[in-house]
Amino acid sequence: MSDPTVSERRIRPIQDAIATENWKQALQLCDKWSKKGEKSDRFLALKAFVLVNQLDKNQHERGQAEVLELCKRHPPVSDPETIYQLQEALKCLSLEEEGPKLWERAVTAKQNDKDLYMRWLNQAILDNNWLSAQKATMGLRKSFPRDRNYEFWNILMCFLIHMQRDLPEKDRMLFGTLAYRMISKAAETIPTDQQKEGQGPGKSISTPEEVALLVQVLNSTGRSAEAVKLLQGDSVGMESTAGKKDPQLVLSLLLESMKLSEQWDQARSWSHGLLSQPEYQSDNRIWHLWLEAQSRLSPDGLDKESQELLDSACNVRPPVRAAYMAKMQYFRSHRGENDLDALLQTCKEYAQAFCQQAFCFDDLKESLRHLDQTRFNDFTASCPEQGNLAQVFRLKLVYSSFSTDVSRKDLVDFASRALQLYQSSLADTTGSGCPEAVVLAILALLKLAAATGETRYTFFAVVLLQIARARFEDFYLFSILLVQLQAYLGLLSLAMDTFTRLSVKNLQWETVGHLILTRISSLHLEGSGLEENHFEPLGELGTGLIILENADSALVRGIREGLRFNSYSNIHNSVEMRADIERSVNRLIYAIEERRLRRFLQMSEETVLPTSSGPLSLVDKRDFAFLPSYRPDDAQLLERFRCGPLPHEKWIAVMALGDNLATYLKAELLSQTALASKAFENLSVSQTNVERLTKDGLETELTTAEKASFECHQILARIVVLAKEGAEHEQLTELLEKLESWLNARILKRRNNRDRPSSGSGSTLAGTGIEIPTWETLHTSLTELETLQIIAMALAVLAAAANKKSKSKSKTSVAVARDTLVKLQKLVVDMEDTIRQEARDLKDQVNAPGVLGKLVDLGLARDEDSELAGLADVLNKLCDEITMETICGRIKDSWDDALDGVLAVKVKSYL
Structure with a gap:
């Protein structure tokens, strides 16, 4: 048997050669130590891996034979590091499915080696192989029967297999049934009084996390009614020993199970009882369940008891936002005249209570769309006019009520009114300004741009946003809109500079990063400048991909830690998130964009783009909820100003x-x-x-x-x-x-x-x-x-x-x-x-004498024949000519920079 210290010393330089992909040197070292008699399992596995990666067909086939021989050897390989190395070799041979069998054979030789079982389980979690993970936990349960946790680990793995949609239905049902039987047994054995001194929980359910696992299994196997019964009982309910440890978790589980079971009589009665208690009246989840039960049981109207509940909850002081939202939602679902009158009255009461809050209009907008014009006008007349926030609220009402064929004059007048409010709010020392008024003006200008097809309105919107952002740097909507509109106008270096100010971090690259990275390889190849924090497209694409890889690693750690600390409630969510990252639209888009950029920049490429042979089932996490939305068609409006x-x-x-x-x-x-x-x-x-x-x-x-x-x-x-x-x-x-x-x-x-x-x-x-x-x-x-x-x-x-x-x-x-x-x-x-000639022609136009002056005149709305002339007065109050020259100068430079990017690309001829 080889000396482990000597083997380690011999293996290390081979691993260094592999790390630099110097396969020739690695093979030479393997041959050298093989002749010296090195026969440790780790060395043999490493040598086989090196042979598999040789370009020579004979050496590759020899490596494959050695790998398979080690996999089938008796006695089996049981050293974890050797198994890891063999798994890597199997991946190179596209034989990944053979990897778990190595662990199965290893534990037969070392049935009481807990570390070996845990390494197997950790590897299975990393590989998303829940069938293998279940075998590992079953082995732990069998080899270490006194540890109660392994019982629940095994149940969890059976549940995860049941939730795996790409498995045959027969296998899913089998493991779902196994999970149900085991968790039911754990629920049935709960002592009637677990608070007696000296009594341990045994293998019965005793913690909120184990209750969560019970409910997940019951709900996923179509037994949600059974879950409701248990959660309302003494053994695992909110008043049980386990339930008292985390009543909010048990409440969430009961709400979920109630909805799935569709026991609407019971759901209405139970939720009604909770909502009668002040401490539950601000919980939107309970209101949603109550409303759904109401709609299923009493579609024609409220009974007296339910009406009293709504009225009572809305009369509480301070006012309860969730109660008003529920009341408006109920009346929205009915179209009778009395219901519309009640909806109008509720909207008025809500506006009176919350008109000074930024969320007021967002909460009301869906209800206001259900009102006819007469009632809408009635509501508008009832709204307060004093104060900046009240005036912004009224502007939102005006904007939301525009007809689809609103005139250009009305849009310009509205933009002027919004900008005047913004300008006057800056002078108001008692308030904090009204940046949202600028957003409304921008949307009006974009409607003009969409209706006329004229770029000047978009240009004017960009200028306004830059003026406003100088005062409100932390108002994220300005930066979000600027990124989109600057990119749309071809101002990519400015858009990238603006994007860096959003300070996108972690998984925000998955939800927000698309704003600048979509099609970046065919828009702008180089960075945004020489500043320390400048945006460099290739680097940022790499960051986006690394973030997703790191997120996957973090989720793997989270699953392992969840098992270690018996925290089961979020493990399934982590598994789902990993699957979502693997099938992420953005992940593929970023990879494609990165490779295109590398080709443009004439960088070497040693890999291929992973290609699926079947239809893609992708997960789209791109978020647009942060964009302004005061009207149903605002999303469609902003879509027109994307880069494709x-x-x-x-x-x-x-x-x-x-x-x-x-x-x-x-x-x-x-x-x-x-x-x-x-x-x-x-x-x-x-x-x-x-x-x-x-x-x-x-x-x-x-x-x-x-x-x-x-x-x-x-x-x-x-x-x-x-x-x-x-x-x-x-x-x-x-x-x-x-x-x-x-x-x-x-x-x-x-x-x-x-x-x-x-x-x-x-x-x-x-x-x-x-x-x-x-x-x-x-x-x-x-x-x-x-x-x-x-x-x-x-x-x-x-x-x-x-x-x-x-x-x-x-x-x-x-x-x-x-x-x-x-x-x-x-x-x-x-x-x-x-x-290239067209790019040079455009570059000449952008740099022609007098261009900067024309841009400044446009930015300050000085053209008396233009519809924008009505905005000149307020523009002069918001921005002086020197500032406008600076803004327009940067715009001109950005266009010049973008055209330089096109001219920098040269097609290489090989003939």
Whole structure:
């Protein structure tokens, strides 16, 4: 047997070589120590792992044989570190399912080794393998029967298997039944009086967390009525020994079980009893259950007792917000005249009670939408007018009541009124200002921009937001709107700088990060400046991905700690969160954007984009709830000012095709054999995935430029596959003709745009005559440049194949005439030159003499013929000319910076 100290000393340099992916050196070290007689399990597993990762086929197969031999060896491998190493080797061989068997065999040799069982369990949790975890806990339960916790661990694992949707229904039902039987036994054995001295809990339920596990099992197996009965009983109810330790947890469990059981009579009676007690009247959850029970049992109206409950709760002083919300919700669900009168009266009472609170309008808006115009006017007349917050509230009422075809004059007048309130609030020393009035003015301006299609209103909105944010830096809505609108206007460096001020942290990258990172690789390639905290796209994408990986690791720790401290109530939620992160839309989008940026920046790539062979079942955690919403159509309004449609599964499938195509071609050109092989395999999978897409729905996720590039990528993918598989010459010729047509069409479209006055690639800023590069200008240019680079690489691969064929006289590959490839390469160069010339033309316009003055005049609404002229007076009070020059100067510099980004991209020719 090898000396462990000597083995460790020999293994360490091999691990160092593996860490740097120096597989050749690692193999040399393995051979060296093997000849010296090193035969420890860890060394043998490490040597097999090194062999598996060799490019030489014979060595790879030898490694596979050694791995499998170690896995099946008698006596079995029982050293945990060796098992970990073998699991890594099995992953390289795509034999991950064999990993858990190593632990099963190991514990048969060491049945009383608790550390071995715990390592097995921890590994199973890391792998999300609950079947393996259940076997580990069952082994712990059997080998250490005196430890009561292992009983509940085993129940929990059976429950988690039951909740695993990707397992066969038969297996899920089996483990659900097992969990039910075991937890029921633990519930039945609860002593009638556990408070007697000296009496231990045994294996019966004795803590709130164990009660939570009981209820989770009962509810998930369709026995919620049984859960309700137990939770209202003496054994595990709120008054039981366990329940008294955490009554809020038991209350939450009972509310959940009541709703699932649909025992509405019992739900109404129980919730009514709780709501009669003042300490429960502020709990929205109880009100929601009571209202649902009411709607199921008495759809036509309230009985006297229920009416008295609502009236009584709303008469409490200080007023109870939850009670008023429940009362309004009830009357909203009925459309009778008396109900509408009651709803109006409740709204009035609520407004009187909470009109000085920021949440007042948000709570009322749904109810106000149910009122007819007469009642709405009645409500408006009843609202107080004194005080800044009261005036902002009235502005919200006005804005929310605009008709869909509101006139441009009304919108400008409203914006003026809102800005005047904001300006006067700044001079009011008794108040704190009204930043929300600016948000209302911005929304009115965006309605104007959407109705007219004129960019100047969006520009004006951006200027206003920058003026207001200078005074209210912590008012997050200003920064949120600025990020979106600056990016929309092509001011990407400013948008990135604004985004850094949001101080996005942790999982906010999953919910908020999309505001700036979506399509960032086709909008702006470099950082936002030289400041210490400047935004660097590639680094921020990496941060977003690392945060998600760290979140997964934190959840794994949380699950393990939950077991350690017998805290079961949140373990299932942690398991669900891990599954959500694994299937996160943002995770895939960030990975795609990061890889595209790396290609633009000509960085090396050693990996492929993970590709799913089946339909994606993704989880979307992108949040938009933080955006202002005073009207039902506000969300739709703000959607119009995004940088393209929101990406989902179709976008990901389309981008994966382009990514795998680019990865394969580059690997071929750099002679990265292993990478090229894997990328080609993924390319075939991507082709199958995109064939399932319905072209009619692509515009809901793809921009015009992305759809055009997708068309080209499909042609190129077919060319690459046919060329590699040795297709008929006629098939390749036909596809190359399609590629030529695509290039000619894109060149013609760009040249036609340039030839039209005021219809170039940018957008004209009305009132100034300046052509500016909006997000679409930048996105289209960078997307097309990326596609041109892929075409150039494809032509080079075809040329290399033709040279190889001419030398080898092979019949398995098709040679393409060099003249054809040169002709296509010339079109690539022509199109690149056209894109670059348009960028230079726009750059000249942005930097032309007098542009800054025109932007300042527009920002201060000095054009007397413009509808915005009515805002000039209030603008002059909010901002002086020097400040406006600074703002407009930064805007001009940002456009210049964005165009420099386009000009920095050069398509590399390989012919």
